[in-house]
Amino acid sequence: MPFFQQIDIQDAHIYIWQLTETVAQLKVGLTLSQGEEERLCTLHSEKKQREFLAIRHLLQEAQLPTKALYYTSEGKPLLDGQYISISHSHDFVMIALSLRPIGIDIERCTPRILRLAPRFTPWQAPHDMDELTQIQAYTQLWTIKEALYKVTDLSSVRFYEDLQVPHFEPLAPHQQALVTHPEGDKVYQVQSFFGEGYVWTVASQE
Template sequence: MPIFQTINNRENTQIFIWKITEPEAFLRAGIVLSENSVNRLSTMSSELHRRGFLSIRHLLKKAGYSDLDLYYSEHGKPHLTDHKYISITHSFEFTAIIISDVPIGVDIEKQRDKIKRIAPKFIGYEENFIASIEDPVKELTVVWGAKESMYKLYGHKGLGFKAHCLVEPFSMQSDQTVARIVFKDDHLKFDVFFKEVENFMLAYVIPSRNA
């Protein structure tokens, strides 16, 4: 299918979401790939991974860019040649990108019960909040997505999800919360936005206006 959804937020921030239903041959058409991307694609053994990679290039095209405008730092962080900020995410049949004038991060995750088993690895500050919820799959997926988004935005080694990324309590009806990075000399505050996309959870972070 074409682009699944577009979301506009403040700070000239746009999120583009794709649901991957097309065959690989379809997704290879209508886009130009850099030599590096062609090489990366050739090393991907998973067809779904290749389709996700290609769908992200279609999202770039929808946003007015091409694969030639995208490059990666030595740590794997994506950048755009016009110096706007970009973050990229892929989970099963969904991909998404976020582009903004300010640093941002995005994550999309399938909602699964297994997140309750791995929660102790990334839940610290949020423990009392999560413990008060009978079946916290949705809330845990939001917390994970927020922390993953902050990690992508921050881009420095040593940042821990449990120790350094903190998410304030929230209700699923609110569609947003506040999160912080407390790491070394940095104390950063972010607004977190989240929404369900079918049985997935999209989360993204933007620097807070009330930092």
């Protein structure tokens, strides 16, 4: 299907694409620069090619030229004049745009998160919580931490220790999160969404 959804959150704009098209279908309606064509050719995975093209469609939906997007040597996406964050998982690709630093992450809910949870969070689900809710809650925590990591843009931040949700409420749409760092702790507002078997979270500084 084409463009899936746009969501406005305060001064942030979220654009979501649900990937169902082939590479050839996604090329329709796009005029790529020579640099973009060259970058597309370096992507040997069809999945990555489809994600690359979907991101360009989302930029067009945001009324931005596709060539406005560029990357640092570390692979961080940049736009002149505003901040951008990008995430993709299986059938979904999304971008977040804001005049303030922003981070976004989307993940599909799978039982695998239950095995990974002790590696990235000290929070433990209550014993009376059913498995489906546990999967959603731990996936939510993962997306919060990933979104925080993106918005802080500090490579020295430790994923387990420094990205915190001190009073985590499972499946709550709004939470407060904290990034601890020698340069000073920072508080962030995070907002999570649930649907289509996915969880996605956007983080912005207070």
